[in-house]
Amino acid sequence: MTRRRVVLLFGGRSSEHSISCATAGGILAALDPEKYEVVPVGITRAGACVLASGDPDDWRLDPEALPEVLDNGTRVLWPESAATREMKVVSDGKAASLGDVDVVFPILHGPFGEDGTIQGLLELIDLPYVGSGVLASALGMDKDFAKVMFRAAGIPVAPSHTVTASEWADAPLAAQAAAESLGYPLFVKPARAGSSMGVSKVHVAAELAAALRRAFAEDQKVLLEAAIVGREVELGVLGARPGESPRASVAGEIVITGREFYDFEGKYLDAPGIDLVCPAPLADEELRVMQDLAVRAFTAIGAAGLARVDFFLTPDGFVLNEINTMPGFTPISMFPKCWQASGLSYEALLDALIELALGL
Incomplete structure (x- = not known):
């Protein structure tokens, strides 16, 4: 061969x-x-x-x-x-x-x-x-524009307000007012960064300026985002082969017991207070709805190949957190873990992605 x-x-x-x-x-x-x-x-x-x-x-x-x-x-x-x-x-x-x-x-x-x-x-x-093209990659990377696409597709997302570095320098009171309207606690996130780099959870107004400085060190555009109370669940999506539709894996859950949120140390450095559960304990109908929303999000930005789609499960239903068009791919990362729990081994998943890239 x-x-x-x-x-x-x-x-x-x-x-x-x-x-x-x-x-x-x-x-x-x-x-x-x-x-x-x-x-x-x-x-x-x-x-x-x-x-x-x-x-x-x-x-x-x-x-x-x-x-x-x-x-x-x-x-x-x-x-x-x-x-x-x-x-x-x-x-x-x-x-x-x-x-x-x-x-x-x-x-x-x-x-x-x-x-x-x-x-x-x-x-x-x-x-x-392997993976998404130019436009989908750019949209998936930019949390601000991705939210525009998701809202247009009728997918629930967290309320947010976008602030640029120049806006913060010229009119800080406007950003402070936007934060007040969203309510505390809230998250401050770089619009175009991943792995929780530059992300802070802000509990009171006095913490906002420091959080913005940290986020602006990663990107000149930052999101103030309402903190959503709910279970953190995510799953993987694989792109469509010719004549087929994208498919979604079972879900995994991030259980946070001793940290403010799923930060860099919790994701990659085995810091305490984080447990990854896969498959997540969801009712069949909950999983079906989540998979449908994930495929809709994947399609909304024109993604290809693969993506991990992250949600909060609230008492009122799912809220999409973000889409990641090139998720972490170590053998213990959530994207391959979700597919392994769905019956696709790590090695077979790599084969599938290469075949998708080659149009096979």
Whole structure:
């Protein structure tokens, strides 16, 4: 059997660099070497594409030393045009071929990767890739514009108000008034960041300015969002094969017992106070409604390939929190866990995503 050559693209310029590296480690360990020849391409924090290590252990998520793509002096060259799929690497001033590429798996999180930028590059040179296209990636990354799309599709979302850095500098009283109208506690979130980077839970007005400063360090556009009281549940969506519809997994639940919210440390550094339960204890009708809403959200932004869709389950029903078009993908992340609970193994899930990217 001819192996497919897969470029695993990870790292990147965003604050989620290390999470992307850890995700890459999980995928490197799981891709079947009899089916795939993996070309590991890391993007440094400065944006250089280097030929990286293919050893999964080099990308293990260690709280004491988070993984990072370092500049090893190599430079990976993308195909010169859409007329070729040959990639090259330059090392010590000499170029060598990496062969023709079948598909790119851009396991990048956050800006400069998950937001349509890398997708645009790959579209320009006509390389197939896993995941959503330029527009859906940009919409999914931007919580502000995603809410516009979800509201238009009739999907319930949390009340919110958007503030830019310049608006906060010029008219802070307007932002303070918006926060008062939403009510405390509320969340302050960068509009275009993930992994809970820059997110704060604000209990009183006196905490608002510090929370905004933290969020503006990640993005120049920030959401003030009403805190929704409810169970935190999420599931995975897989894109449609030709002639089919997107499908949703069973749900998982995030049970928070000792933290303010599901923050970075709880997500990735095994901090106490967070339990992930999968499958979540939901009634059959609750799960059906949640799956329907998730597929509608996926369709509303024109997503492809995969997404994780997060909800709050309140006494009045589901409220969509956000959609993530390139979710965390370590073997213990919620997206693969939900699919494993639905009968699709981690390895089979990777196969399915690559096949979707290739239109198979």
